[in-house]
Every structure is written in C-alpha cells, then in structure tokens.
Amino acid sequence: MDLSKLDFPALVALKADVEGEIKRREVEEKSKAKKQILELARSFGLSVEDVLSSKAATVRKPVEAKYRHPDDSNLTWTGRGRKPAWVQTWIDNGKALEALAI
Template identity: 45%
Template sequence: LQDAAQKIAKKHGLTVNEVLGKKRKYRKSPVPPKYRNPNDPNQTWSGRGRQPAWFREARNKGKSAKSLEI
C-alpha cells in the first residue's frame, strides 16, 4: 500500500507527505494532582497510573484515599 501511494505521488510530482500531510503530534495536557502526601506536601499523585509508595503505605496504615485528596 505504501509503495502504491509512493508511485502515485511520484507520478504527479509530489511526495507522500505532501499528499497525506504530516502526522500531527497532539500534546496531552498534564493532569492536575488529586492526592497529596501528608508527610511531604511536595509529593502528589494524579490518581492515574501506578500508585506511589507513599500512597500505598498510607492506605496500608488505615488512611482512606478520601483523606489524602487535595
């Protein structure tokens, strides 16, 4: 398919990028933090991805996720 597209583009004096356009790179905006470490306020977590160690430790010690919310 790519070879066919290149041949057609070349036949008309164009490149594949000129015909199809460049891929757009969309930037994902950062997700604001949802949780804060009570022992170190500089440590935050958005709630997405892997849980940080401080969050797991706090949960194991009986703190609720709700109590760690910002």
C-alpha cells in the first residue's frame, strides 16, 4: 500500500481503522495468553491463587528494637546491620552494649 497516494482524510480514516484493529487484537491476544497461562498452571496442579501468590509479596513485620539510648528514647537499634553512631560511641566509651538492652 502506497500511503503517499492517499489524501489526508483517507489517511486519518486509515489511522482510526488501524488503531481500532490494534485494540481488538490486543484484547484477543491477552485472552489467548490468559488461557495458556491457566492451562499451564492446571497442568502442574496449581490454582490461580497459587500462581498469583508469592513469598516475595508477603509483608514482613518490622524488626523490634533491642537497644535504646538511655537519654533519648527516640534513638533505638534492632541489633542488625551497622551500629548507629550513638551505639558505637557508647561502646568506645567502655560501656557494655547489654546496658542499652530494652
């Protein structure tokens, strides 16, 4: 098809037809894909819920603090990861970490 031979209104109409066909085929392709996915899941004995659920998607409970600053109760640490500066200062001053335990 030589588009250079079409006048402007014909090009606009062609564009609308193409966009409509793309939308129709998109719905059709998604429907086919959905059927294939469901068939594959069923062949492995999986339900839709099994496929959609993921351990990575589960929400983890925040870790509770194990240590608290004696003078500022807003400063806490879970005991995981790098020590906060206030904990390191406490230890550098010769004090025991256990003294900060909650």
